[in-house]
Amino acid sequence: MTPTGLVALVVLGATAPVVPGIVVKTKSLLTGRRGAPVLQLYYDLWKLFRKGSVYSRTTTWVFRAGPVIVLASLIVATLFLPLDGRAAPARFAGDVVAFAGLLALGRFALVLAGLDTGSSFEGMGASREVMIATFAEPTLFLCFIALVLATGDLSLSGMLGTPLAAAWPRAGASLSLVGISLFVLLLAENCRVPVDDPATHLELTMIHEVIVLDHGGPDLALILYGSSLKLALFGVLVVSVLVPRAGLPGPAAVAVLFAGVGVVAIAVGIVESVMARLRLTRVPQLLVGAAALALFGIILQVQ
């Protein structure tokens, strides 16, 4: 663990709320509006943290534990990412499974908290969230398998670190397919436009927003911060795969990473402005398409 890596981790944690800000700003500018400030989420978080909590009498401890588990699992998952392009703070052979498991744990806690309110809307959102996860998780694992085959390393530090840079000249085509597949996953996992519309506030059309309807105050702040961290985390994954940074000196690698995450956020904004939300029945098809891309990446390597 280098000092650069530690600084990068802190900066990532502090600047995560900027990422959705960039998405919203891009979307606004492309559709001819001025849009909210890029730092809007910070204001929202500040406002929410000063509020008190209100809990419905039908909820139990599951509802209160939800936001904390969501954020904690995401923070721990971030520790597995090699932000400086070399080694992550936490790493062991097979930590990819732990990484995917932590993401799943966060989602599980959120879904349980939604179901715990007893509201039919939230139950509906929870079931949709889980349906999307059913298709997203195998795709994530296919991407990881392709990366393992390319680098021969079972830890995220290796898969996204030095061995990845060595694998690029050999398996560039396959790795770009994995990158595209991960980008589609980013859209699905973070409930961005072709899968879900974060701007809508009609309970029948939303997925992620509807689960958190009953959360308020600091709980909602934790969830909002968690989802911005998740977006940043997937951005880091996409950039790490597409831009191998092991050859660069540490600080330059971190700078390239953050610039890359910014570009990914702009790309998400562009996708959101040119596409409409897909019908819910078409969403699995999109994710199966992403899985087919990752599978093709695997085939290219084992041929």
Add this chain to the structure above:
Amino acid sequence: MHSTAQLILLLVVLSDLAILGTTRLSSCIRGLAAQGLLLGLLPLLIASRLSVHAVGLAVGTVIVKAVVLPWFLAWAIREAAVRREVEPIVGFIASQLLGALAVALAFAIASRLPLPTVQQPLLVPVSLATLMIGFIVLTTRRKALTQVVGYLILENGIYLFGLTQTERVPFLIELGVLLDVFVGVFIMGIVVFHINREFDSLDATRLTELTD
């Protein structure tokens, strides 16, 4: 040159999968046109030196596969006033998985084929994959027009396989094949048009009801 050709071959497979996944007839045809354009670029990139042969093949392919045939299919849709949706017998998700399976199978078979070494190792597996996906489109789509699309993808696969032998196959034969395909699709288009006028539908399964 080598890596560009490789990239184009990958894009050909992606266009195959995209055609399998689209729900609209018009985007299906657009995918086919894009694939035709990619196939047209290939002879230029694969040939060891730029010959009249390669350029002629490229120009002919682009004109026939990327311009004339897609335009003709789009015309057929417009004239026959077909419903715009692809009507698959096998669902979209299942057919996409079938497509992925076909790609895997193609790569597995290609690595075991006793072929003389070609300069472009991806050419044979991609041609086999395109062949199989063409076959999937041909058999699992209900409309006569999508069956024409499947036939064209199948033919694209054969064309790709032929590219491994560009140095040896005479120019005239290849042009003859292109012409054959063109005439074939032309006739199919007219037949499709007449089927539609006769039965008010392009559902190929209803052709089984025909009697003397």
